[in-house]
Amino acid sequence: MKTxxxxxxxxxxxxxxxxxxxxxxxxxGIRSVPILRxxxxxxxxTQLRKPQAKEMYDSxxxxxxxxxxxxxxxxxxxxxxxxxxxxxxxx
Numbered sequence: 908m909k910t911x912x913x914x915x916x917x918x919x920x921x922x923x924x925x926x927x928x929x930x931x932x933x934x935x936g937i938r939s940v941p942i943l944r945x946x947x948x949x950x951x952x953t954q955l956r957k958p959q960a961k962e963m964y965d966s967x968x969x970x971x972x973x974x975x976x977x978x979x980x981x982x983x984x985x986x987x988x989x990x991x992x993x994x995x996x997x998x
Contacts, residue, residue, distance in 0.1 A: 916968035923964045925951060927974035938964075945982035948975065 916922060917934045924939035925948060942948050954960055955967065969975055980992050987995045 913970050916970065919966040919968070921964050922966035922968050924968045924970055926970055927978065928971050930970070945978040948978065
């Protein structure tokens with residue numbers, strides 16, 4: 908459902924978009940990082956822990972969370988050599 912979440916995120920001061928989809932390309936003036944694989948997200952999150960990044964950004968916008976979830980699940984399944992996240996034991 909389109910409710911303007913990305914547009915709202917683009918109005919936040921000093922925000923960085925983690926683009927898990929290309930829909931935010933239409934938003935002018937935003938800082939964004941394309942995320943194609945979960946390893947891309949992990950790399951950006953590591954960089955965001957640095958003091959320089961904390962000085963640059965006040966908000967991180969995840970666009971879209973459902974795609975982030977899918978990429979994370981795919982990454983875990985590949986890492987654990989399983990077909991389904993249900994096949995990964997807890998702990």
